[in-house]
Structures are given as structure tokens and as C-alpha cells.
Amino acid sequence: MKAIVATDEAAGTAGMTLTERPKPEPGLNDVLVEVRAAGFTSGELTWPSTWVDRSGHDRTPLIPGHDLAGVVVALGYGTTGLSVGQRVFGITDWYRDGALAEYVAVEARNLAPLPGDIDFTLGASLPISGLTAWQGLFDHGRVRAGQSVLVHGAAGAVGSMAAQLAREAGAHVIGTGRAGSRQTALGFGAHEFVDLENDALEDVGQVDLVFDVLGGDIGRRSAALVRPGGTLVSVTGPVEARPADGLAIDFVVVSDPAQLSELARRVRDGRLRMAIGNVATLDDAVAALNPTEHVKGKTIISVHP
Numbered sequence: 353m354k355a356i357v358a359t360d361e362a363a364g365t366a367g368m369t370l371t372e373r374p375k376p377e378p379g380l381n382d383v384l385v386e387v388r389a390a391g392f393t394s395g396e397l398t399w400p401s402t403w404v405d406r407s408g409h410d411r412t413p414l415i416p417g418h419d420l421a422g423v424v425v426a427l428g429y430g431t432t433g434l435s436v437g438q439r440v441f442g443i444t445d446w447y448r449d450g451a452l453a454e455y456v457a458v459e460a461r462n463l464a465p466l467p468g469d470i471d472f473t474l475g476a477s478l479p480i481s482g483l484t485a486w487q488g489l490f491d492h493g494r495v496r497a498g499q500s501v502l503v504h505g506a507a508g509a510v511g512s513m514a515a516q517l518a519r520e521a522g523a524h525v526i527g528t529g530r531a532g533s534r535q536t537a538l539g540f541g542a543h544e545f546v547d548l549e550n551d552a553l554e555d556v557g558q559v560d561l562v563f564d565v566l567g568g569d570i571g572r573r574s575a576a577l578v579r580p581g582g583t584l585v586s587v588t589g590p591v592e593a594r595p596a597d598g599l600a601i602d603f604v605v606v607s608d609p610a611q612l613s614e615l616a617r618r619v620r621d622g623r624l625r626m627a628i629g630n631v632a633t634l635d636d637a638v639a640a641l642n643p644t645e646h647v648k649g650k651t652i653i654s655v656h657p
């Protein structure tokens with residue numbers, strides 16, 4: 353099968369190549385999915401799980417891209433819950449080959465049925481960004497109606513999802529980003545916008561929840577904005593500064609079929625939309641993942657059978 357492969361960590365996305373790889377065999381409780389669309393998350397090639405398996409063994413040449421939408425074409429031994437011919441979407445295991453390929457073997461528990469009226473490109477854009485936003489707000493941040501939520505990077509893939517979901521949950525949403533992201537963030541549901549290039553972040557005052565996708569200095573300064581009893585949720589690694597009288601949580605998203613189905617329901621109802629940037633074919637994926645100009649939104653690779 354055709355696949356995008358990475359072999360050199362130092363080379364990053366520039367070292368990716370389109371090549372022939374053996375079609376994977378579905379293992380116990382796996383399904384084999386014919387990939388129709390796949391997503392690549394910025395930073396993926398820096399994650400330790402990209403380069404080794406769970407025993408620490410080198411897993412190059414590896415196939416990146418953990419967001420996927422496609423059609424089940426075979427079941428592994430003992431697999432239940434999904435059937436051949438079913439449209440599915442979800443996240444592939446961080447330690448296994450991903451979905452920038454014609455086929456991928458995935459644990460069935462990491463997938464949910466993709467409704468027929470959601471196309472594969474949209475389906476592949478949702479899982480990581482949508483589940484990260486959902487889990488950060490509801491599972492870890494425990495957001496409630498009436499609370500104030502500061503969403504960093506609110507025009508980006510995760511942040512735009514978090515802004516929409518927090519607003520629908522009845523929170524007051526303050527989005528942040530670069531100056532040029534103001535209208536996009538407001539369009540995704542932020543009530544207010546803080547331009548991190550020109551405004552003073554500290555003018556936001558106290559909030560119940562900070563959802564941080566930026567980390568670094570912004571993450572450290574955000575801890576002081578959490579009011580007593582509030583929470584700082586980060587998806588950029590261990591929290592470097594904690595709220596004086598609140599919780600600090602960093603987490604890595606997990607696939608959750610029930611939550612995926614909730615996201616799909618909201619998309620179908622017109623209550624949730626995704627910031628999709630560039631859509632390219634597998635043949636053009638290496639160029640699309642090495643853009644010469646900055647692309648806003650998630651890059652999706654469309655894979656045709």
C-alpha cells in the first residue's frame with residue numbers, strides 16, 4: 353500500500369516520504385480500516401511515542417497521522433462492536449502506525465461509527481481536536497454554566513473546538529491568539545478576544561478555567577489568572593506554574609467512542625464546526641505537511657481507494 357513514512361526524527365516533516373509499505377494485519381480486537389481521510393497534528397514528530405513502541409523499541413520506518421476516517425474492511429480475531437463496510441472515525445494509538453496510508457489497523461475501541469452525512473474529510477478533522485477540547489473542558493476542567501473560561505489559541509484546531517463547546521455549555525468564553533485571529537476566534541464563539549501580541553493578558557482578570565494550548569510564558573502567566581477553586585488545564589505538557597488556590601491538570605487525549613458520537617451529533621445539528629485548513633491527496637501529502645506559507649486550520653489528507 354502507499355503510505356507516508358518518517359525515518360529521521362531530526363528531519364521532522366521535511367524527512368517524510370511517500371513510499372510502499374506492507375498492508376497491515378488487524379490484530380486481536382482490531383479492525384482494518386481503508387483510510388479515506390487522515391489528520392496530522394503539529395508536533396507529532398516530537399512526541400516520544402512516535403519513535404518507539406511501548407517497550408521502547410525503535411519503530412521506524414513509521415507512519416504518522418493519528419486522526420482518521422474511513423471504512424472497515426476486515427476484523428481482527430475477537431473484534432466486536434464494528435462490522436465490515438461500516439464508516440468509522442477516531443484516533444489511532446500513539447505507539448502504532450498512524451493513518452497517513454491507504455490502510456491502518458486500529459483497536460475497535462478507539463473508533464466510533466461516522467454518520468453517513470458527515471464526509472470523511474470532516475470526520476478526520478474532528479477526533480483529536482474535538483476530544484481534546486471535550487475532555488479538557490468537561491472531564492478535567494469540569495466547566496459549568498455561568499463560569500468564565502479563557503481559551504488560548506481560540507482560532508486553532510483545539511481552541512476553536514473548546515470555544516464552541518464552552519459557549520454552548522453556558523460559559524463566558526475569552527479567546528486568545530495573535531492579532532489576526534480575532535475575527536476567527538469570535539466566529540467560533542468567543543465572547544471576547546485577547547490579542548496576545550498587543551493586549552495585556554493580565555487585564556482579563558480572574559477566570560474559573562484556563563484551557564492552555566500554548567504553554568511556555570503564556571501558560572506560566574495564566575496560572576495567576578485562575579480564581580480560587582478554579583482550574584488550569586494544559587495540553588502542552590507538564591504545567592510549569594500552578595494556580596495559588598486551584599488545580600493544574602495536564603493530559604493527553606484518549607479516544608472515546610461515546611464522546612466521538614457526541615461530537616458527531618453536534619456537527620450534524622450545526623452546533624459545531626471545525627477549522628479545516630488545507631486538504632491534499634496522499635500523493636501531495638509531503639508537500640502539504642511542509643507548507644511554504646502559514647496555513648490556518650487543520651491539514652487533512654484525503655486518501656482515495
Ligand SMILES: NC(=O)c1ccc[n+]([C@@H]2O[C@H](COP(=O)([O-])OP(=O)(O)OC[C@H]3O[C@@H](n4cnc5c(N)ncnc54)[C@H](OP(=O)(O)O)[C@@H]3O)[C@@H](O)[C@H]2O)c1
Binds near residue numbers: 395528
Ligand atoms: N495533549 C493532547 O492531548 C493534545 C491534543 C491535541 C493537541 N495538542 C497540542 O496542542 C497544541 C495546539 O494544537 P492545535 O492542533 O490546536 O494547533 P493549531 O491549530 O496550530 O492552533 C494553535 C493556535 O494558537 C495560535 N498561537 C500559536 N502560538 C501563538 C502565540 N505565541 N501567540 C498567540 N497565538 C498563538 C495559533 O495561531 P497561528 O495559526 O497564527 O500560529 C493557532 O490559532 C499543539 O502543541 C498540539 O501538539 C495536545
